[in-house]
Amino acid sequence: MAALQKSIDKRNALINATIDLVNNDGFHATPMSKIAKMACVSPATIYLYFENKQDLVNKTYIEVKSNYTAYAFATYDESMSVEKGFEVIWKRIADFKLKESAHAMFLAQCDNTPMIDEESRQEGIKHLQPLLDLWARGKKEGIIKPLSDYMLYAYSINPLSFLMITQNRGSVKLDAKELDQAFEAAWSSIKACK
Amino acid sequence: MAALQKSIDKRNALINATIDLVNNDGFHATPMSKIAKMACVSPATIYLYFENKQDLVNKTYIEVKSNYTAYAFATYDESMSVEKGFEVIWKRIADFKLKESAHAMFLAQCDNTPMIDEESRQEGIKHLQPLLDLWARGKKEGIIKPLSDYMLYAYSINPLSFLMITQNRGSVKLDAKELDQAFEAAWSSIKACK
DNA sequence: ATATAAAAAATGAACGTTCATTCTTTTTTA
DNA sequence: TAAAAAAGAATGAACGTTCATTTTTTATAT
Structure with a gap:
């Protein structure tokens, strides 16, 4: 070898x-x-x-985050419509959280504790840029509600946490129909038209 | 004294x-x-x-959680309609997360790490029972979608995390209009009637 | 191909520090 | 004045990191 x-x-x-x-x-x-x-x-x-323990965990975070976003955006293309693009990304994220729940759980722990350096935290956020760009486009086209990225994220992506973590850090099963319901709920809470 | x-x-x-x-x-x-x-x-x-460090943090968790839920349910009454009850609880939770963001942040850290004993974690969950009961009533009356408590929580309560924590653990400002928008989004994602 | 030497990678033990907890003594309360 | 509460110093274990040494790899010459 x-x-x-x-x-x-x-x-x-x-x-x-x-x-x-x-x-x-x-x-x-x-x-x-x-x-x-x-x-x-x-x-x-x-x-x-690795330089030291902090460096090890920072690098681990960046690596997991980057795998996560690579997975999330793998089937997304900027030429897609806003709605289609969002659906594709949302479903990939759901997929990731279901299949790679250990990685998703690790990211959740990093995002909710002071365990990661501020610098690595900032770098991790950059990886979500394609989604923020999509939302910017959606807002310009009047397809997405004119809400802050925080709220759009909170209402459409955050809820996916129930796929791997609830209050008791246990996982949960879900069939295809329920997943579709969840997507419809996510989309309807951020789409502009009533 | x-x-x-x-x-x-x-x-x-x-x-x-x-x-x-x-x-x-x-x-x-x-x-x-x-x-x-x-x-x-x-x-x-x-x-x-306190018995030891673990006991100190367990007790702190239970205390904060119990203050949180006491605040959340303070103006709620089982005689209220499902819709009104949900609105009252939701807005109190929003209020708590805005005003007591340090406490909310502490709970988020506890809920996303192995730092709390399983026993205390379970006890913490019990404090949310009135909300689960409300949902059970709402489902029976056909007012709330027949989803699992996990999903109802994920789509209506979880998103409130944006009030105090985002991916960068920073806080965020919000005016009354935006808060109302957020509540409407939360309610429409769990209410049964289309 | 093989042998050899220099360089790189890897190791386990050791070091110095930090920390949770306990022990002994002092202070406060009743 | 006896008992309870509080204090600070002491203890022993655990940890991150480094050091001296060994093992493995690479490059070179035969």
């Missing part, structure tokens, strides 16, 4: 161990020694890949 | 310091010594009021 690939594998193992352990125990209750053990490396080896 | 009152004050100081410090630094990055200092007591004194 190429040495480069081996490095990548090791880095990935560290990232995955971090997600797993932080999800279960939280950032500060997850020792570097435990991350190392789960990734099958020595604690010292972590410091060849 | 009565000794009892002094005890209560000291306990409250500890609870408030915990909320403040955990909001800023996170649970595990908040040492007992710092909590003690902020509450103007000795570290050892904390152990006269």
